Amino acid sequence: MKNKVLPDLINRRTFIRKVLAAGSVLFLGFKRKTSSITPFEHITIKNMKLRNRFVRSATYDGYANISGHVTEEQIKLFSDLATGGVGLIITGMTNVHHSGQISPFQNSIASDDCIPGLKSLTDAVHNLGAKIAAELAHAGKEAAWFLGSKNKEAIAPSFVSDDTYFEGKYRKMTEDEISEIVCAFGDGAIRAREAGFDAVQLHGAHAYLLSQFLSPFTNRRIDNWGGPLRNRLRIHQEIYRDIRSKVGEDYPVMIKLGVQDGFQGGLKLEEGILAAKVFAEWGFDVLEISQGLRGEWYEGTEFRTEINSIDKEGYFRSWCKGIKNQVKVPVSLVGGLRSFKLINEIIQNNEADLISLSRPLIREPDLINDWKVGDLHRAKCISCNLCLQAVMSLQKLHCVQRTIADDNDKQGVKSPFYFC
Ligand SMILES: Cc1cc2nc3c(=O)[nH]c(=O)nc-3n(C[C@H](O)[C@H](O)[C@H](O)COP(=O)(O)O)c2cc1C
Numbered sequence: 001m002k003n004k005v006l007p008d009l010i011n012r013r014t015f016i017r018k019v020l021a022a023g024s025v026l027f028l029g030f031k032r033k034t035s036s037i038t039p040f041e042h043i044t045i046k047n048m049k050l051r052n053r054f055v056r057s058a059t060y061d062g063y064a065n066i067s068g069h070v071t072e073e074q075i076k077l078f079s080d081l082a083t084g085g086v087g088l089i090i091t092g093m094t095n096v097h098h099s100g101q102i103s104p105f106q107n108s109i110a111s112d113d114c115i116p117g118l119k120s121l122t123d124a125v126h127n128l129g130a131k132i133a134a135e136l137a138h139a140g141k142e143a144a145w146f147l148g149s150k151n152k153e154a155i156a157p158s159f160v161s162d163d164t165y166f167e168g169k170y171r172k173m174t175e176d177e178i179s180e181i182v183c184a185f186g187d188g189a190i191r192a193r194e195a196g197f198d199a200v201q202l203h204g205a206h207a208y209l210l211s212q213f214l215s216p217f218t219n220r221r222i223d224n225w226g227g228p229l230r231n232r233l234r235i236h237q238e239i240y241r242d243i244r245s246k247v248g249e250d251y252p253v254m255i256k257l258g259v260q261d262g263f264q265g266g267l268k269l270e271e272g273i274l275a276a277k278v279f280a281e282w283g284f285d286v287l288e289i290s291q292g293l294r295g296e297w298y299e300g301t302e303f304r305t306e307i308n309s310i311d312k313e314g315y316f317r318s319w320c321k322g323i324k325n326q327v328k329v330p331v332s333l334v335g336g337l338r339s340f341k342l343i344n345e346i347i348q349n350n351e352a353d354l355i356s357l358s359r360p361l362i363r364e365p366d367l368i369n370d371w372k373v374g375d376l377h378r379a380k381c382i383s384c385n386l387c388l389q390a391v392m393s394l395q396k397l398h399c400v401q402r403t404i405a406d407d408n409d410k411q412g413v414k415s416p417f418y419f420c
């Protein structure tokens, strides 16, 4: 396969120079230009204009019906988010192929019968002034639990016998299966555009298929899809090309990228930074910077706990800052952001173009409007992850800590998502 970008980037000297440059920004306190842009400034990405810089980061909600279709309750959940002031809402991981499904209540975009429900969802969000993107995903071996319950086998880049972080049955994918999954991502993107989504985001982070291909720990293939970085990125490149050829140049195609694994022996930051640069060169329109494979729960995961002081917030800030300095496309920071003061500082320092929030908006869907009218309280989310445990036990997404006091703060306007 022809690739003009990777051979050059992987040239060792260039590589060392770039990493040192990143290091000077990350660790030597490089003075960067500040701007007068605030998080409430609009931003235009291809043909998508956002009313502000706040993004609801992709959050699986378990609200789909058993066929993977949108439900009325789900439309209400998204409407509350849109009413709450966020600029862009990214759906939870939406399954592009039956072999990548993680739960019975996950949204699917794997067939045309999903389109009408998804269209109702995008219409509702648009009517409330927000934009919406579909997160396109395949779970890889993380689908083992759900597929196992149906007597089906999950698939992954390789079978890894020494993976102490994963229990479950799965097997190595064939090359034909890889081609089928590439095409499924492209077809998912066409359906997303048809259903009115303003953009798509590839799930290239956390524990799922694209991270499994990128990490040398889970990708032990010795064919064209494994080995050196350019081979471990081949599936991303094929998917990007397939999507772009199907949706056209003007449609925003974004990626959530895990740039480092959560344990020793996995993907290293140096390679993650190279991957981010390559994606920007290929034409991805936004890079959301997160973690790759998970290690210890929760400190080696993307959803960390004990974010009880401002210095613990924004735990991927240094990764994002280093990448922002080296790419020309917008970059989004996610992970543990709770204080407006810090968010404002990050935007003004040009460390990120967009700010992604997940758990704070589960507890307070209207947090952005509060901040906009000058109520700059710290997000009430205490990062306990009980909402995560709830969806993992097949409940619908809700904040377990939400109290009557939260609702009283809103002058008696009671949320239907109050479950205590
Ligand atoms: C309940 C729950 C579900 C999540 N589902 C997804 C998902 O479907 N796709 C994804 O990319 N990230 C998912 N995440 C990760 C979040 O998008 C985000 O990266 C992480 O929670 C850190 O951001 P926060 O501190 O603002 O929550 C999920 C997080 C939570 C808590």
Ligand code: SF4
Residues within 6 Å of the ligand: 359, 360, 362, 363, 380, 381, 382, 383, 384, 385, 386, 387, 388, 398, 399, 400, 401, 402
């Ligand atoms: S249950 Fe509520 S407080 Fe706890 S992490 Fe989830 S949103 Fe935050």
